[in-house]
Amino acid sequence: MRPAAAATIESVIYLDHAATSPLRPEAREAMLPFLDGHFGNPSGLYSLGRQAQAAVDTARATVAECLGARPTEVLFTSGGTESINAAMLGIAYAMRRAGAGNHIITTAIEHHAGLHVAQHLEELGFEVTQLGCDGSGRISIEEFRRALRPGTVLASVMLANNEVGTVQPIAAVSGVLREFAGQASHRVLLHTDAVQAPAWLPIDVEELGVDALSLSSHKFGGPKGSGVLYLRRSTPFMPLLHGGGQEMQKRAGTENVAGIAGAAAALEASTRGLGERQRTVRELRDRLRDGILERVPGSQVNGCQVNCVPNNLNISFDGVESDVLVRLLDERGIAVSSGSACSNSTWEPSHVLMAMGVPIRRAVGSIRFSLGEETTGGDIAQVLDVLPGEVAAARAESALPV
Numbered sequence: 001m002r003p004a005a006a007a008t009i010e011s012v013i014y015l016d017h018a019a020t021s022p023l024r025p026e027a028r029e030a031m032l033p034f035l036d037g038h039f040g041n042p043s044g045l046y047s048l049g050r051q052a053q054a055a056v057d058t059a060r061a062t063v064a065e066c067l068g069a070r071p072t073e074v075l076f077t078s079g080g081t082e083s084i085n086a087a088m089l090g091i092a093y094a095m096r097r098a099g100a101g102n103h104i105i106t107t108a109i110e111h112h113a114g115l116h117v118a119q120h121l122e123e124l125g126f127e128v129t130q131l132g133c134d135g136s137g138r139i140s141i142e143e144f145r146r147a148l149r150p151g152t153v154l155a156s157v158m159l160a161n162n163e164v165g166t167v168q169p170i171a172a173v174s175g176v177l178r179e180f181a182g183q184a185s186h187r188v189l190l191h192t193d194a195v196q197a198p199a200w201l202p203i204d205v206e207e208l209g210v211d212a213l214s215l216s217s218h219k220f221g222g223p224k225g226s227g228v229l230y231l232r233r234s235t236p237f238m239p240l241l242h243g244g245g246q247e248m249q250k251r252a253g254t255e256n257v258a259g260i261a262g263a264a265a266a267l268e269a270s271t272r273g274l275g276e277r278q279r280t281v282r283e284l285r286d287r288l289r290d291g292i293l294e295r296v297p298g299s300q301v302n303g304c305q306v307n308c309v310p311n312n313l314n315i316s317f318d319g320v321e322s323d324v325l326v327r328l329l330d331e332r333g334i335a336v337s338s339g340s341a342c343s344n345s346t347w348e349p350s351h352v353l354m355a356m357g358v359p360i361r362r363a364v365g366s367i368r369f370s371l372g373e374e375t376t377g378g379d380i381a382q383v384l385d386v387l388p389g390e391v392a393a394a395r396a397e398s399a400l401p402v
């Protein structure tokens, strides 16, 4: 068995990019000066501080450019979870304070960050409508339209799902909200969790028609502990963090300058060559999928392979407990995930697969393969060589009916 300490991106076939991704060289290079001599606090009025502030300003302009936004609409946060919390709570509180209402629409397939914020809002007296999805993991626009009512203040619908990769029709959702705005006394604000999108989908806030959008830097080759919140100008918002006046009074606290510089450099690099990256990774993903379906009896794809990010493949293996297979593959130097990595410590059948109507016996044997830019044809061939034997071993160990 490989000792955990020796595992690196070079020694492991890493197929868990939806959990986190290796730092891009561009991000590392952008960060280094601020981990070193350029350590100033951006609030400092002397040159060390001004240098740091200039780096934050440049990063903000870069991120804005990548998203089709204005620099003043970009806030830096500590990651996807904070961005989602700030967007949903900040907008919901502000709208309720303005007397606009207290009804929120969200979906059953959000990442726990969105799911649990909605539950928290419910505990605070908000009314929450949770939309279901079809067997491919997509919500229905008609159902969304029917959920709207006079007191609706916020809709939060993720862009790309982290477990099965399904992409939601966000532009169509915002189209429905524009129609609805004609009949209502106030705008319904739209937030999207776009954490799984960069490097795999184009992101343009105008085309999506969103008021708020959340990103997490480590999902696209930036550092951990660094995120982005796009907040459209004039969006009603109550800050989550109170303190200094950083981030245009919307997110107090000394800026993580290195993390911000790294996030911006990574987002810019992820945006470049998108079409080519999509094609290459989709071809590898399809090769992996077809090879598994051909070589491993009792395997089935979960989710959609059309309206989805190109790097995600979620497959159930009958009679397998996914944690057992993850361990056996790890022993062969292959890193994959059972469902969502973020929920691994408290294992239960994935809420996403349950919402899609996947039977429990299949959901417990689901594995997520998420490819990255450095994944090669050789990696896929090796996984296809190893997998049939390890699935058989996992079946023997799992003692579930096949």
Ligand SMILES: Cc1ncc(COP(=O)(O)O)c(C=O)c1O
Residues within 6 Å of the ligand: 018, 019, 079, 080, 081, 082, 084, 111, 113, 158, 160, 161, 162, 193, 195, 196, 216, 217, 218, 342
């Ligand atoms: C879709 C989605 N949203 C939000 C998050 C939370 O991001 P972070 O853990 O970086 O805060 C994740 C992380 O897996 C995710 O996949």
